[in-house]
Amino acid sequence: MKRILLYEPRYKNKYPPLGLMKLSSYHKTLGDEVIFVKGNIKEVYLKQLSVYLVDRFTKIENDIIPETILDNVFYYLKTGRTIYLEAIENNVGFFFPTIESWLRKAFRDARKNKIIDDLKWDRIYVTTLFTFYWDITISSIKELKPYIKNSSNMFVGGVMASVLSEEIENITGVQVVNGLLTDSKRIGLTTNDNIDLVTPDYSILHQISYTYPEWDSYITYATRGCIRKCKFCAVPIIEPDYVSYIDIKKTVKEIDSKYYIRRKLLLLDNNVLASPFFKDIINDIIEVGFFRGAKLKQKTKLYSFYLLLKKGTNSFEYSVALWKEILNFVKQLNLSNKKIASDILDKYFKTDNFVPNSFSLIQCFEELDRNFDIRKITYKKRTVDFNQGIDSRLCNEENMRLLSKIAIQPLRIAFDHWSLRDIYINAIRLSAKYKIRNLSNYLLYNFEDKPEDLWNRLELNIKLCEEFDLIIYSFPMRYSPINDEQKLYQTRKYIGKNWNRKYIRAIQLILNSTKGKVGRNRSFFERAFGKNISEFFEILHMPDSYILLRDIAEKEGLTDNWRSLYREIKEEDPEIIGYIENYDLSLIPDKILITYKDFFNHYYCKYDDLLSIKLNEGRYRKSS
Ligand code: SF4
Structure with missing residues (x-):
């Protein structure tokens, strides 16, 4: 039996790591012992070390009851504080001096990252996600290296690893397995099994304290890859071949029999409508209990x-x-x-x-x-979500009719560019015709688009909601390169050719108050993004604090004052506005700052300044 460590760095993410879950199932069938860790490897190691040491103590002193000292051994190894040694002494006898010396040595070794050979793992697998998690991912991989018995049995996989395999190998010296794990030989095993087709082990998610927002979902694929090759997308790199049908029935049934029965079906297909077997996929979804109106009788x-x-x-x-x-x-x-x-x-x-x-x-x-x-037993509505969105260019009467037969909610339709509007509108019309009312889409911005394209797409969604009585949630999604020469992917600092830092920051601030999404309420939309494109650009140029704390700035008359100066300058000296777009007041020449001081003073107003106005009004004060 081998000891296997599956590791995910400590970033927040929505979906559990499917690749690691498949590896867990696979290794368990080989009879291996699997542990899943997210983030704090040291804490997990110290717990294992505590159990290991207490087991050794009981061998030299039979009377020790492990439960009476385990917590204190762990706290001592973690902190080195003598109060825990004293507490241990109260529960052991004659051999305490020996036990104490072992503990002191173990504490010193753990501090220096000297890992006990017996507790090193035979294999370590690290998953990776977005390239902008570069720093945390690389430091995690480096931190894990002392915990492996033989470094040739440590592997890194996942999205970032597939896109930046060379960079990761050069910096960490750890092997990268890019793309899908379709052959176990790639991880140095003698078998040649397709691990990508193994049913994920959902039970390992209970080993960690982090709860994935999508924990109550079957997460799977009915197809793989995509027929297109969009420039901004990592799919053609990670999944270069289009697989047009995968039977989800077996996976769902296996999950039901082994794990907790899930309420949602989350399909991560990149382009399901491209499949000639789309009808079969819909039939499979219906067969596993996700037909329109389906409810789940679920135990707590x-x-x-x-x-x-x-x-x-x-x-x-x-x-x-x-x-x-x-x-x-x-x-x-x-x-x-x-x-x-x-x-x-x-x-x-x-x-x-x-x-x-x-x-x-x-x-x-x-x-x-x-x-x-x-x-207790509860009844819950079941839902299906093709989470990566469907391709509006492939929507037609037949596939929309088929989609309406399942518990789809929401239906996500891609709307990546304004030039796709006619095709997109047609897809929305068809959704309405087949009574699919809950819709959603990701709106890519900061790529080759212009800021007004974003406003136009958001506004179009509101119009379509009004015209067809639909609920469309839009999720503006900022483009970040997955790999680029300046290594901007590591920091998310990329600025598209029609965008600038001020605009990007303004969009972030607006979305901050809407939790990243824009709904169907027109008055809310117009207040957040402006009634027209000219108002939208005005908001993009507004001081950050006035965007974030809109009510206070308006009530104090600051916004009106700023707006009239902005309009005046835009009319008379439009090049002055360009200084705002650079988003760095220190670059503005003194002469300009002095000439337009009333205008630029607004940009020195910080969030705290506005908040203190609010606090001084006493509205946030606790009643005495
Ligand atoms: S259609 Fe979607 S999944 Fe396919 S390459 Fe384009 S963005 Fe990626």
Whole structure:
């Protein structure tokens, strides 16, 4: 049995790492022990080291009860504080001096990143995502290197690794596996299995504290690759061949039988409408229970994890999951019930940091259930989401009719450029005709488009909502190169040829208040983005603090004052406006600053200045 570490850097992401989940399933079938870590490898190592050391202590002193010292051993290794040694001393006897010397050495070694050979992993797999997570990804890979037994068994894969394989290998010295893992030989195994087709192991997600927003989804593909080669897109690099049909039925059924039954079906297909088997794909979706109007009879997580733990597979993962759910359940009880539940927990759970054994967890659940009746069932609406969007150029009567037969919500239709508007409008008309009312789209900007193209597309969506009584959410998405010579991909500082730093910042600030999306409310849209293109450009030039704290700046008369100066200067000396677009006041010559000081003074007004106006009004003060 090999020890396998699956690792994802500590960035926030929506989707769980499918590649690692497939590797987990695969290694488990080989009889290996798999652990999944997101971010804090040191913490995980120290926990493993604590268990390892306590096991050794019990060999020299039989009377030690591991649960009585585990937490303190862990805290000591983490902090080096002697109070934890004293607490350990209270629970061990004659051999304490030996144990203390082992602990002190272990603490020193851990500080220096000297990893105990027995606890090194046989294989480490690191996943990567966007290229702008460059820094955190590279530092994570470097941090992991002392934890591998043999560096030739450490691999990096995923999106960023596929796009920047050479750069990553040069900087970290770790092998990159780019593209899809269709052959296990590529990771040095003697088998030649297609790991990309393995059903992902959803149970490993319970091993970490991070909750992926899409945790309640089956995440899979009915096709791979794309028939097109858009310049801004990484798909042609990562998935160069178009695979027109993948049977999702087997995957969904396997997930249902082994893991928690999911409410959503999230299909990450890049261009599903290009498939000649689209009708079969829709039939598969219907067959696995995602027909229009479908509802799921779903047990609570607490109850489901209890049943899964009783089944016996993935017992470590479901022990962690049930443990977390029990603690969450107790947290939300009222005071008197919390007291009863805490007494039950104290009977079964002996440490704060280490997962109780499955027997204790099952007993604990059953005793809680006798007191609180926790075997709940709920009914939830099921939804299907082709999350990468469908290609408006391929929408027609037949495929829209087919889409209307499944629980699609939302239907995402790509609208990457204003020049596609007629095709896009046709796709929206067809959606309305087939009563697909919840729509959404990503609007690419900062590529070869102009700022007015973004406003036009947003406004068109509002018009279409009004005309067809639809709900369209638009998600403006800033273009960042996936790879470029100046290495701007590492920092997300790329500026498209028709954009500038001020405009980009202004769009970010507007989207800040809308949580990144724009809905169907016209008055809201017009206030945020302007009633017309001229107002839109005015907002793009507005001081940042006036955009972010619009109400305060307007109430104080600052916006009106700024606006009249802006209009006057734009009319008489339009080149002065260019200084704002550079987004760096220090580059403006003194002479200009002095001549137009009333205008430029507005740009020195910071968020805090405006907030303090608000605070002085007392509106945010706590009542005494
Ligand atoms: S159609 Fe979509 S998935 Fe295909 S290459 Fe263009 S952007 Fe990428």
